[in-house]
Amino acid sequence: MTSETRPVLSARGLAKSFGAVVAASDVTIEVPAGQKLCLIGSNGAGKTTFVNMVTGYLKPDSGAIELDGEAITGLAPRAIARKGICRSFQIPQLCIELTAEENMLVAIAAAEPRGLSFWSDPAAGGRDARARELLDRFGLLAMADRPVSEMPGGMRKLLDIAMALARRPRLLLLDEPTSGVSAEEKFPAMDRVMEAVSGQASTIVFVEHDMDIVRGYADRVIAFYSGRVISDGTPDHVLSDGEVKRYVSGGAA
Numbered sequence: 001m002t003s004e005t006r007p008v009l010s011a012r013g014l015a016k017s018f019g020a021v022v023a024a025s026d027v028t029i030e031v032p033a034g035q036k037l038c039l040i041g042s043n044g045a046g047k048t049t050f051v052n053m054v055t056g057y058l059k060p061d062s063g064a065i066e067l068d069g070e071a072i073t074g075l076a077p078r079a080i081a082r083k084g085i086c087r088s089f090q091i092p093q094l095c096i097e098l099t100a101e102e103n104m105l106v107a108i109a110a111a112e113p114r115g116l117s118f119w120s121d122p123a124a125g126g127r128d129a130r131a132r133e134l135l136d137r138f139g140l141l142a143m144a145d146r147p148v149s150e151m152p153g154g155m156r157k158l159l160d161i162a163m164a165l166a167r168r169p170r171l172l173l174l175d176e177p178t179s180g181v182s183a184e185e186k187f188p189a190m191d192r193v194m195e196a197v198s199g200q201a202s203t204i205v206f207v208e209h210d211m212d213i214v215r216g217y218a219d220r221v222i223a224f225y226s227g228r229v230i231s232d233g234t235p236d237h238v239l240s241d242g243e244v245k246r247y248v249s250g251g252a253a
């Protein structure tokens with residue numbers, strides 16, 4: 001397979017159980033470069049388990065994961081991030097006592113080969129300019145000097161995603177980027193995210209519950225139910241699938 005035809009992400013036959021709970025059963029997903037893939041499924045269907053296995057937060061019981069043809073199965077989260085898969089979280093992982101810019105500086109410094117050192121100034125070496133550029137791309141510059149504890153939930157989500165971009169990832173995984181964001185802010189927030197990542201990490205896998213967002217931003221949708229993939233295709237195809245209506249969208253699609 002050439003580098004042009006090889007998928008960015010290849011996950012084959014992934015399985016994961018927690019005691020009697022099967023969170024992933026023979027999950028096979030390949031993501032080509034440039035795709036915006038959305039994972040849908042009711043609560044407990046296995047979406048986050050998939051994201052956690054790909055990003056190293058969970059080790060699959062069996063199966064194989066490759067990034068650009070290189071095996072990454074079972075590597076630690078930091079090693080996988082270094083190889084080019086970065087993520088945001090359902091609940092943003094931020095230091096709430098620090099300002100937005102300080103959080104961004106820590107993410108940028110941590111992404112460098114030498115990592116973050118206690119003795120070095122995180123703002124040195126042009127990191128401050130890059131931090132402000134990333135904050136600006138997400139419309140967060142006015143918040144740069146505010147502690148995260150004073151930022152509304154939607155802005156924290158955007159900051160968490162901006163921090164995931166600090167490494168210039170090959171593949172970006174976003175776990176529920178619009179959860180906790182008000183109904184009016186969801187579309188503007190997704191517009192910001194898609195615009196900010198375009199040209200940088202154009203291959204995106206995102207988990208989403210809002211079917212309007214799914215329709216508006218995904219090229220392809222995969223529906224999970226009980227740890228299995230039950231439908232895979234275009235948004236129209238998947239959202240009109242009878243099983244998906246029954247188990248995922250409650251007939252709302």
Ligand SMILES: Nc1ncnc2c1ncn2[C@@H]1O[C@H](COP(=O)(O)OP(=O)(O)OP(=O)(O)O)[C@@H](O)[C@H]1O
Binds near residue numbers: 022
């Ligand atoms: N660390 C864990 N320990 C025990 N059970 C877990 C763990 N993580 C996930 N599970 C279980 O695995 C199943 C799949 O969970 P997962 O979080 O992947 O679902 P999800 O589709 O992301 O759901 P949600 O939309 O609610 O986030 C659920 O039954 C969940 O309770």
